[in-house]
Amino acid sequence: MFDSNPTNSSLIAGAAEWHAAGHGVALAFVIQTWGSSPRPVGSVMIIRDDMLVEGSVSGGCVESAVIEAGSDAITTGGGKRLDFGVADETAWEVGLSCGGRIAVLVSPVGSGGITPQTLASMALDLRARRPVTLCLNAASGTLEPPSPSLIPDASYLDEASDLFYLVQPPARRLVIVGGVHISQFLAPMAKLAGYDVTIIDPRAVFTAAARFPEIECVTDWPDEVMRTLGLDARTAIVTLTHDPKIDDPGLHAALSSDAFYVACLGSRRTHAARCARLQQAGIGADEVNRLHGPAGLNIGALTPAEIAVSILAEMIAAERMPGEMSG
Numbered sequence: 001m002f003d004s005n006p007t008n009s010s011l012i013a014g015a016a017e018w019h020a021a022g023h024g025v026a027l028a029f030v031i032q033t034w035g036s037s038p039r040p041v042g043s044v045m046i047i048r049d050d051m052l053v054e055g056s057v058s059g060g061c062v063e064s065a066v067i068e069a070g071s072d073a074i075t076t077g078g079g080k081r082l083d084f085g086v087a088d089e090t091a092w093e094v095g096l097s098c099g100g101r102i103a104v105l106v107s108p109v110g111s112g113g114i115t116p117q118t119l120a121s122m123a124l125d126l127r128a129r130r131p132v133t134l135c136l137n138a139a140s141g142t143l144e145p146p147s148p149s150l151i152p153d154a155s156y157l158d159e160a161s162d163l164f165y166l167v168q169p170p171a172r173r174l175v176i177v178g179g180v181h182i183s184q185f186l187a188p189m190a191k192l193a194g195y196d197v198t199i200i201d202p203r204a205v206f207t208a209a210a211r212f213p214e215i216e217c218v219t220d221w222p223d224e225v226m227r228t229l230g231l232d233a234r235t236a237i238v239t240l241t242h243d244p245k246i247d248d249p250g251l252h253a254a255l256s257s258d259a260f261y262v263a264c265l266g267s268r269r270t271h272a273a274r275c276a277r278l279q280q281a282g283i284g285a286d287e288v289n290r291l292h293g294p295a296g297l298n299i300g301a302l303t304p305a306e307i308a309v310s311i312l313a314e315m316i317a318a319e320r321m322p323g324e325m326s327g
Helices: 008-020 062-078 090-093 118-126 181-193 224-227 244-255 266-280 304-320
Strands: 025-034 046-050 054-056 082-085 101-108 132-137 156-159 163-168 171-175 194-198 216-217 236-237 261-264
Touching: 008 025, 008 046, 008 118, 008 163, 025 062, 025 163, 046 062, 054 062, 054 132, 062 082, 062 101, 118 132, 171 181, 171 224, 181 194, 181 304, 194 224, 224 236, 224 244, 236 244, 236 304, 244 261, 244 266, 244 304, 266 304
Parallel strands: 171 194, 171 236, 194 216, 236 261
Antiparallel strands: 025 046, 025 101, 046 054, 082 101, 132 163, 156 163
């Protein structure tokens, strides 16, 4: 169910599956931080009644205390807020470097916390790439109606009303066109960085499961697949086949979408020819200028693994620092 670096979206979906299978479940959320903290507000951990745990709210023994509170919440049906603060000399022992502090809200799945219907609805929305907002009492973890005057853009603790808003956008996603050698490095790297990954290639030999363990592969033409994916602003797209018959149709779909990063592999000469070809096919200059090419930051990469690192780095920069990146 979970990979080595589960996202909040996959954790919420996993919690819903656990509960539907008959398990008691609790969710823990980072609701506030001060100073240095290893996990941001909105981070999620899920705890099952047999002590299976996924996700993270911190590091060190803070995790153990949260797991214990989650187990208690499953047993009692009631949640609670946990506050952790440490002195500088003991900070590293609990994963809160430089004397940071953290507040965690534990909420069971049930009438005294997050209702099963709400959890299932959240999971369905996130699978359909619809954003969700959850409003909880920040002291007890019970479900609360959100304030009509407050619609936060990110997870947020409203101290005036003592309400915590979990704002969860759709998972970050990378669509790779071409199941080539570079893709065999880029796909698992991107998963570790927190992206859902899909590889599209009409050539079945390149999408064999043995080449991409635990990666979704689709054997079809990129433009046809992309029409069904809902390419939103949380999506990055990279074409790697070097074959215009495969790459170009995917680029037509990608450049007309809201994808935050669109890139192609190839030399500067190849990229210039590609841009001219796209404009001749009716793609506007502004759209073509969104295209990053050659794909990846210029770090002198030579090997497939190094090229994959450069592409992932450029993709992250395009997401985190959009004003400083251009095609």
